[in-house]
Amino acid sequence: MKTRDKIVQASLELFNEHGERTITTNHIAAHLNISPGNLYYHFRNKEDIIRSIFGLYEQHLESGFQPYVDKEVDVDLLVGYFDAMFYTLWQFRFMYANLADILSRDETLKNRYLKAQQDVLERSSGVLEKLTQDGFLAINSEDIKPLADTIKMLVSFWISYKLTQTQSNIGSITKESLYEGLLRVIMLFKSYATPSSQATFLRLEEHYRSQMQ
Numbered sequence: 001m002k003t004r005d006k007i008v009q010a011s012l013e014l015f016n017e018h019g020e021r022t023i024t025t026n027h028i029a030a031h032l033n034i035s036p037g038n039l040y041y042h043f044r045n046k047e048d049i050i051r052s053i054f055g056l057y058e059q060h061l062e063s064g065f066q067p068y069v070d071k072e073v074d075v076d077l078l079v080g081y082f083d084a085m086f087y088t089l090w091q092f093r094f095m096y097a098n099l100a101d102i103l104s105r106d107e108t109l110k111n112r113y114l115k116a117q118q119d120v121l122e123r124s125s126g127v128l129e130k131l132t133q134d135g136f137l138a139i140n141s142e143d144i145k146p147l148a149d150t151i152k153m154l155v156s157f158w159i160s161y162k163l164t165q166t167q168s169n170i171g172s173i174t175k176e177s178l179y180e181g182l183l184r185v186i187m188l189f190k191s192y193a194t195p196s197s198q199a200t201f202l203r204l205e206e207h208y209r210s211q212m213q
Helices: 003-018 025-032 036-042 046-064 075-091 093-097 099-104 107-133 141-166 175-191 195-212
Strands: none
Touching: 003 025, 003 036, 003 046, 003 093, 025 036, 025 046, 046 075, 046 093, 046 107, 075 093, 075 141, 075 175, 075 195, 093 099, 093 141, 099 107, 107 141, 141 175, 175 195
C-alpha cells in the first residue's frame, strides 16, 4: 500500500476511534511511524486528509444505493441495502459524530457533502419507487421522496443522537448501537409494507436483531 493510502486509512481509524477533533497530523504520523514532514509531503493539513476520506465516502454512497434491476425482491436484496447503510455509518462514524463542525470548516467539503446527499436522496427515492412498483411497498407517489428524505435524515443523525443521549464520546459507539438505528429504519419500512411483504420484513428484522447479539 502506498504511503498516501496508508495515511488515509490510519487517519480514518484514528478519527473513528478517538474523534476527529482530538487527532492531529502529528498523532497520525506517530501512529504510522513516519515523520510529520513525510505526511506533509502527501497532505497539506488535516482538512486535506479529511477530503480524501470523503472521497471514499462518496464512492461507497454511489455504489451502495443504486436501484435494483431485474432482481427478485427478497430478504437478501434488502440485506444488501441495509448492509450498505450499516457500512456507511460504521466506516465513517467520526464524520457523522461531528458533521456540522467538519462541514463548517470547509466550504468545498460542505458543497461536496450536499451534492452527495442529494444524489443519495434521488437513488433512495428510486429504490422506494421500484419497491412500490413491484408491490412490495404501498406508498403514494407524492410521499416517496419525503419518505426517502426522512430515512436519510434518521441515518445521518443517528450517531450524533446516540452520543447526545448517552453524553459520551465517539468511542462509545458500537456496532450494536448502529444496528439499533437500522432497526428503526426497518420499522419505517414495515409501516408501508404490503400484506404479502410483511413476512419478508419480519425476517429482515430478525436478521439484524441477531446481529446485535
